[in-house]
Amino acid sequence: MSPILFYGVPEGCSFGSIVALEWSGLSYRLCRVEMPEMVSSDDYLRINPVGETPSLLLEDGRVISESMTILQHIGARAISTGRGSAQGSEGFDRLNQMLAFLNTSFFKAFGPLWYAFEHPLEPQQKQALAAYGIAAVEKAHHMLERLLDGREWLVGNGPSLADAYFVGIARWNDFHKVVDRQEFPSLHRLYERMQQQPAVRFAHAIEHRQEANSNGGFLGEIDLAEALGLLKQAA
Numbered sequence: 108m109s110p111i112l113f114y115g116v117p118e119g120c121s122f123g124s125i126v127a128l129e130w131s132g133l134s135y136r137l138c139r140v141e142m143p144e145m146v147s148s149d150d151y152l153r154i155n156p157v158g159e160t161p162s163l164l165l166e167d168g169r170v171i172s173e174s175m176t177i178l179q180h181i182g183a184r185a186i187s188t189g190r191g192s193a194q195g196s197e198g199f200d201r202l203n204q205m206l207a208f209l210n211t212s213f214f215k216a217f218g219p220l221w222y223a224f225e226h227p228l229e230p231q232q233k234q235a236l237a238a239y240g241i242a243a244v245e246k247a248h249h250m251l252e253r254l255l256d257g258r259e260w261l262v263g264n265g266p267s268l269a270d271a272y273f274v275g276i277a278r279w280n281d282f283h284k285v286v287d288r289q290e291f292p293s294l295h296r297l298y299e300r301m302q303q304q305p306a307v308r309f310a311h312a313i314e315h316r317q318e319a320n321s322n323g324g325f326l327g328e329i330d331l332a333e334a335l336g337l338l339k340q341a342a
Contacts, residue, residue: 108166108341109134109326111334112177113151114313115142115160118282120214122275122310124161124177127268129306129323131185136326137313138334143225150331154338164334168341175206178268190268202262205254205269212250214276216243220283244285248294255293259300266304274301275310 112128114121114137128135140146140160147158155162155172162172163180171177182191182202192198219240223233251273255261261269277298280286288295301307305322312319319325329337 108337109136109324110166111136111138111164111329111337113138113140113154113160113162113164113331113334115140115146116314117142118279119160119314120174120272120275121161122278122314123268123272124163124174124181125310125313126271126274126304126306127178127181127190129309129321129325130188130190130266130271131181132188132324133181133184134324134326137328138331139328140331145331150335153335154331164338164341168338170338174272175210178206178272179203182268189265198263202267202269205261205267206272208251208254209269209272209276213247213273216240216247217276217279217283219243220279220285224283240283241285244280244283248280248286248288248291252291252294255297257293260297266301270297270301271306274298274307 145151163177164170219236223236309319
């Protein structure tokens with residue numbers, strides 16, 4: 108059995124894990140999880156009791172979750188590709204630090220906006236949440252611009268797992284229309300550069316159910332019922 112990534116749509120942060128798998132050269136399959144309906148269903152809760160994506164079902168039947176864990180797992184299995192680094196190395200520490208920032212400050216900044224979008228609220232509550240979210244997103248963009256400091260990539264001299272995770276979150280700004288990304292030149296250039304990556308174009312096509320051309324080890328999609336059957340067999 109090849110690993111199966113459970114990815115959330117629309118706009119799931121699992122986008123970065125799809126990109127990472129494409130880069131890795133590992134054989135893998137994908138399972139689409141519609142949010143919020145499927146992700147909170149009893150069937151998916153058997154995969155991930157927290158009811159979040161992404162999750163990764165491994166060959167031995169283990170399931171791991173949380174983007175940082177999945178990205179580091181992929182990186183550890185694909186060190187030869189240059190996307191990950193050995194634990195304990197300077198490269199690993201730099202990657203882990205950047206992933207931690209993206210997973211907390213950058214990801215978290217959009218939380219109030221998503222909550223206001225997804226939940227019925229009184230107008231004043233929605234307005235207050237939106238204002239808080241906008242301020243947080245602006246601050247996070249300023250912080251990431253400083254961390255980039257004019258460099259082309261977040262970590263090292265080429266695209267890394269951090270850039271894969273970044274591009275899946277940064278697109279939320281287009282959805283919520285918070286900041287003009289061009290006001291953050293290094294961040295803007297990174298985002299546009301990532302759009303040219305074949306793995307990013309592949310992930311976009313997968314999410315939108317368009318023709319998707321894999322340059323990696325993609326073996327096709329699988330539905331949740333079939334994935335649960337494989338999980339049961341592996342148990």
